[in-house]
Each structure stands twice: as C-alpha cells, then as structure tokens.
Amino acid sequence: MSDVTIGYGADGAAEAAPGPSVSIATAGDFFALLKPRVISLVAFTGLAGLVAAPGAMNPIAAFTALLCIAVGAGASGALNMWYDADIDAVMTRTAARPIPSGRVAPGEALAFGLTLSVFSVAVMGVLVNWLSAGLLAFTIVFYAGVYTMWLKRRTPQNIVIGGLAGAMPPVIGWAAATGTVDLAPVLLVALIFLWTPPHFWALALYRSADYARAGVPMLPVTAGEAETRRQIVLYSVAMVACSLLPVAFGHAGAVYAAAAAIGGALFLWLAVAVYRAPGQNKVAMRLFGFSILYLFALFAAVILEASIGLAPLMAAS
C-alpha cells in the first residue's frame, strides 16, 4: 500500500497538501475488492461440500477451511478488478468499483490480491490439507489467469469455461473434510458449472450495450440476443438434468429432490419466458435474480439434509 510514501516538507513544516501517492482507500474499499456478494455464494457452496462429506470434521478446522475458500475467492476477485479496471471504468454496473472510481490504486489492488491468494492457499495447506490447498490454488489461477486474463476479452465462451472456477468450492470443501475427491461433490461442481451460463447470459442480455461499449465479447454482443436466449434454454435444460443426478445416483434425499424438481421447473419456466419475450430484458433480469435464489435453495437443501442426517444425502460413492 502507498502508506509508506510519507512526504517531507522542504521548509521543515508539515505540508497541508501531501503528494498524490498517499492512499485514500479505506478498509471498506479493500473489502469491496473482494466482491463480497460473490464470496457469500462461494462460501455457501463450499460449506455444502464440507458438511456433506462423510465423517466428522473439527468445527475450528471447518471454519478455517471455509475462511480460506472465502479469502481465496475474494483474492481472485481483487485480481480480476485489478486486471479489468479499464473495462469496469466504461461499464455502468462497475464504474463505481474501487479502482475505476480512483479510491484504490491498481498497484494496491494487485498487491492485496496476490497477498491474499498466497496466504489463503498456504494457510489451507498448513492448517487443513494440501489437496484442498491445491484445488484452491487451481481455482484462483483459473479465475484470475484463465478467465480474466485470457478468455474474457477473447471469446463468447468466456463465462462457460471460466465458470469452472466458480464451480469448484463444493469439491474444495469436500477435499478439506476428507482429503479426497469423490463423485458426489463433482456432481455439485457440474451443477454450478452448467448454472453459470444461463445466470450470466441473463445479466448480459440486460447489460449487452454495456458489454459492447467495453469490447467484451459476451454472447449477446457476438451472436445476438436471439441466439443467447436459445442457449439460455439449452443450458437450463442441461442444468436441471444435472441437478437431478445426485438423486439418481442415490446421493441425495427427499428435500434435495423436491428443491431440485420445483426449483428446476421454475428455472425452466423463466428460461422459456426469456426465450419467448425478445426485447423484454426485465424478464431476463427476473431469471438472473431467480437463478441466485435457485442455487442457494439447492445448496441449502444439501446442507440441511447433511446436518439433520436425512440419509443418504451425498453419501460417498
């Protein structure tokens, strides 16, 4: 941070106007770099993987693992904001973020993101286990490197492939609890992976002018809104089918099955509504909002069944 640049007045008196390198970033600005709303979803899905895993995990160790997942996700968010500051500055939705608004210097964000990345992985490795630390490191590198620096500005498949980073927390949580990887958390990863495209493309439909102005090749910009609506429906069908796999494989109980069936039906209904209502982007935003609720509901069902022992939820295969 630029706090180290304490200035000295040439006349020996304290100067009223210090140099521009003295930071005006508050703790809140650095917290905003972590993308707290994204962290909440990441931590929640990580918690689901953790509690669904077989065997008991010490609560302090579980808390440590969750903290590392949350901080690692936040760190990759900070690195994303550092790299994408030029894009954020021209998009309405992101113009008020700490870097484009001038409250945090790019170098500060980079140092913050790198420090937290290394710290979260190291703490996970030393205090929990190195498999979960390795998966966390992969997630951070994938989000900041593969998605942010490579895919985002090059291909409309950016959020499809990049979605893997956001999908990883359940398997990290599972690995933290067991030291292994199993089919059950991989199914949850697949669910989030397939959920990401309709979730983001619904937002992209609403913000397509913003993305076009910033030069980000989101699907509505490169392939048009009609194709985006079609792809939203296709991915929604695949996602709902995938959400039922834990039930089919005997890993999930009745609560999850009900949540997946009802939530999936509503998701499909909204996706079809988006498809059949071209130009009405409010419908797309309704799908975007519901998609967040849907994911929370499904993972809440996973946590609930694991917590109160509604077997055979997420039993190891």
Next chain:
Amino acid sequence: MNDQSAAPRALTPEQARARRSRNIALAVSLGLLVVLFFAMTIVRLGGAAAVRY
C-alpha cells in the same frame, strides 16, 4: 538529509481517516489470524497438547 527536511508532510483529514481505517482492519485481521493459528495448533495436537515430557 538536513533537519529541516525531516518534518513529515501532514495528511488531509480524508487520508488520515482512510489510513486509520486500514490500520484498524489490519490489526484486527492479524489478531484473528494469531487466534486462528493458536486454535488450530491445539486442534491438531489434540490430546497430545496436555502431555508433558
């Protein structure tokens, strides 16, 4: 460096507030990290923590 150049430049109220906010957050984070490492050390040692050699 002569003595006259040793006086630190004053911060504006906004900069001072921001620095104080960062310092407090950093202190709290470091404190929590110490507590976390202590607690996890005890967890990992388990019953062996009470063994005296």
